[in-house]
Amino acid sequence: MEAKRMNHFKHLLLQHKENHEDIVDDMETLSLGGNDNHGSSELSSYDNHPAEIASELFDVEHQIGLKRLEEHEIKEIDQALEKIQNGTYGICESCGKDIDLNRLELLPQARLCIGCAKESDVFMAEIRGDKKKYRPSEEQVIQSSDINDSLRGEQFNDLMEYGSSDTHQDRGGKIVQ
Numbered sequence: 001m002e003a004k005r006m007n008h009f010k011h012l013l014l015q016h017k018e019n020h021e022d023i024v025d026d027m028e029t030l031s032l033g034g035n036d037n038h039g040s041s042e043l044s045s046y047d048n049h050p051a052e053i054a055s056e057l058f059d060v061e062h063q064i065g066l067k068r069l070e071e072h073e074i075k076e077i078d079q080a081l082e083k084i085q086n087g088t089y090g091i092c093e094s095c096g097k098d099i100d101l102n103r104l105e106l107l108p109q110a111r112l113c114i115g116c117a118k119e120s121d122v123f124m125a126e127i128r129g130d131k132k133k134y135r136p137s138e139e140q141v142i143q144s145s146d147i148n149d150s151l152r153g154e155q156f157n158d159l160m161e162y163g164s165s166d167t168h169q170d171r172g173g174k175i176v177q
């Protein structure tokens with residue numbers, strides 16, 4: 001890769017790194033709380049309602065997952081910056097061919113060319129990394145709300161069977177009154 005192009009990606013990587021570091025900093029500020037209203041002081045104002053604690057814990061867990069993901073990205077970027085230093089940047093770690101420049105524009109820390117990335121399960125697992133860990137809890141939330149909806153539907157059907165305020169009996173009663 002030409003030095004000029006290499007320099008472009010170096011700046012791109014440094015920019016990405018800065019963005020990720022800003023996010024991590026923000027997360028640390030939020031989770032440390034300090035004199036902020038966030039955190040345990042907020043919990044006590046809800047009289048320790050279990051649902052509130054659960055959602056608070058979910059937020060914290062979610063935040064830790066996102067933070068790990070950010071830190072993982074920063075590590076990947078550092079490794080790409082090292083490659084720029086030793087002149088191996090933009091070369092696929094698997095097949096040794098040049099990684100497509102469009103791919104590097106989108107993902108400057110890419111280790112593999114698009115062909116190898118698609119073939120490599122290890123790579124896919126790696127890029128999903130921490131994201132994958134947090135997918136189940138999101139799915140659980142979605143699933144439980146689905147269950148609630150279908151339960152609500154069943155309860156409604158039961159009510160209809162036993163008669164609702166729209167049945168003839170009720171209407172008749174109202175007219176008499």
Ligand SMILES: [Zn+2]
Pocket residue numbers: 092093094095096097112113114115116117
């Ligand atoms: Zn390759």
